[in-house]
Amino acid sequence: MKWINHMMVTGTIVYAVTADPLLAVYSIAGSVLPDRLEGKPPQNKKDYWRWRKKHRTWTHWPVPYLLLIVLILLLHRFGLIDSSLWHLALIPLFVLTGSLLHIIEDALCGKVPLISYNKKIGLKIFTVDSFGEYFFSISLIVILLLYRGGSQILNN
Numbered sequence: 041m042k043w044i045n046h047m048m049v050t051g052t053i054v055y056a057v058t059a060d061p062l063l064a065v066y067s068i069a070g071s072v073l074p075d076r077l078e079g080k081p082p083q084n085k086k087d088y089w090r091w092r093k094k095h096r097t098w099t100h101w102p103v104p105y106l107l108l109i110v111l112i113l114l115l116h117r118f119g120l121i122d123s124s125l126w127h128l129a130l131i132p133l134f135v136l137t138g139s140l141l142h143i144i145e146d147a148l149c150g151k152v153p154l155i156s157y158n159k160k161i162g163l164k165i166f167t168v169d170s171f172g173e174y175f176f177s178i179s180l181i182v183i184l185l186l187y188r189g190g191s192q193i194l195n196n
Contacts, residue, residue, distance in 0.1 A: 070138025101157035
């Protein structure tokens with residue numbers, strides 16, 4: 041997915057689930073982290089294809105992100121992150137959540153590692169920067185915002 045779609049879809053998912061715009065912002069920051077960790081693709085063709093072979097490998101492996109999320113939650117559960125610090129722990133927690141959502145979103149348009157960072161899986165329901173990607177992203181955003189708006193109406 042293009043970064044703009046990662047940011048918009050991820051932010052909307054988190055907002056729809058939490059109704060907290062700040063948590064959505066944290067997740068938006070994390071929504072491009074896996075690609076940022078890889079660095080920019082080189083401009084020359086030979087180096088680009090070498091970089092491309094390593095694209096969506098260890099940076100797109102969900103296990104390290106999940107382990108860090110579990111660690112934060114365990115630290116909170118056992119009182120090492122108390123309620124006065126919990127609002128600060130939400131920052132890395134939702135940055136990591138945004139990273140996981142990035143990986144899931146990439147699995148819809150290509151392959152990403154799942155159990156082993158050497159074995160990739162994915163659905164490829166659309167290609168990157170295609171009409172299908174933008175249609176999917178916009179449709180999902182509209183559905184999530186309608187869901188969020190509907191649930192707010194029902195709760196009032």
